[in-house]
Amino acid sequence: MTLSDSIEAEIHWHPFELNPAMKPEGQNLREHLAEKYGTSLEASISARQTIASLGEELGFEFNFTDEMRIYNTRKAHQLLLWSQSQDLQLDLEIAMFHAYFTDGKDVSDENVLLDIAESFGLDREICQAVLEDSSWEETVASTEQQWLEAGINAVPAIIIDRKHLISGAQNSDILVEALREITHQKSDID
Incomplete structure (x- = not known):
């Protein structure tokens, strides 16, 4: 099973300028x-x-x-x-x-x-x-x-469910594992 088969996500981009001046x-x-x-x-x-x-x-x-x-x-x-x-x-x-x-x-x-x-x-x-x-x-x-x-204070910054932060450029394996862990924690609560 791929991650896309097990996690439904809605992506929103938020403004964050690295060099506003x-x-x-x-x-x-x-x-x-x-x-x-x-x-x-x-x-x-x-x-x-x-x-x-x-x-x-x-x-x-x-x-x-x-x-x-x-x-x-x-x-x-x-x-x-x-x-x-x-x-x-x-x-x-x-x-x-x-x-x-x-x-x-x-x-x-x-x-x-x-x-x-x-x-x-x-x-x-x-x-x-x-x-x-x-x-x-x-x-x-x-x-x-x-x-x-x-x-x-830097990008990328991925915020999941308005409470989990994944900061900085991360290897895709790290992102997948973090998403699985957060999803697992959420399913334990639900």
């Missing part, structure tokens, strides 16, 4: 990692190769380049938060990952975001209004603040 033009990814984490060129290359290899195993293509930039993702988070009400959040999230990591697109660019949204049948004008609406920006900021206050 990032300038609109972004920054070279390698330079950013060196400045923020002290990552050497060799460590950066090695990490990107590992990520690309893991992605390939899952059918996702990472195209890291030396010119790759990291961008401010506030607008992307606004659109993703709104898209939950349209039942398209997961689709848009994956499409944004693909646009950035595979196609090298600037996901802070409103036209890139609107093109992605439109490709899923969403009305471009409505999506433009979401991107321009300061209340969506405020909701993203307040949601991020709630997670910071709850002790989340």
